[in-house]
Amino acid sequence: RERMSQIMELIWLAPDLQQEILGFPSTHTSRFPVSEAAVRRIAAKLRWEEQKRLWANLKKHNHLE
Numbered sequence: 001r002e003r004m005s006q007i008m009e010l011i012w013l014a015p016d017l018q019q020e021i022l023g024f025p026s027t028h029t030s031r032f033p034v035s036e037a038a039v040r041r042i043a044a045k046l047r048w049e050e051q052k053r054l055w056a057n058l059k060k061h062n063h064l065e
Helices: 002-012 015-022 036-043 048-061
Strands: none
Touching: 002 036, 015 048, 036 048
16 A cells, blocks of 8 residues: 555656656666656655756756756
8 A cells, every 4th residue: 555655646746757757768677767766756846846856956867868
């Protein structure tokens, strides 16, 4: 039940960020380039502007730009 709640928190992520995540290309290792926990921390912010800023910082830190 707790895990399902964690996954459901991702619906609060700004729609354009959701779209960007869904559009990430497949990798050879099948590992996602950003952790799900990091994305949930961003989704926990209510303001989409703040989410977008945090997402940009996370991408920059993980060399995804």
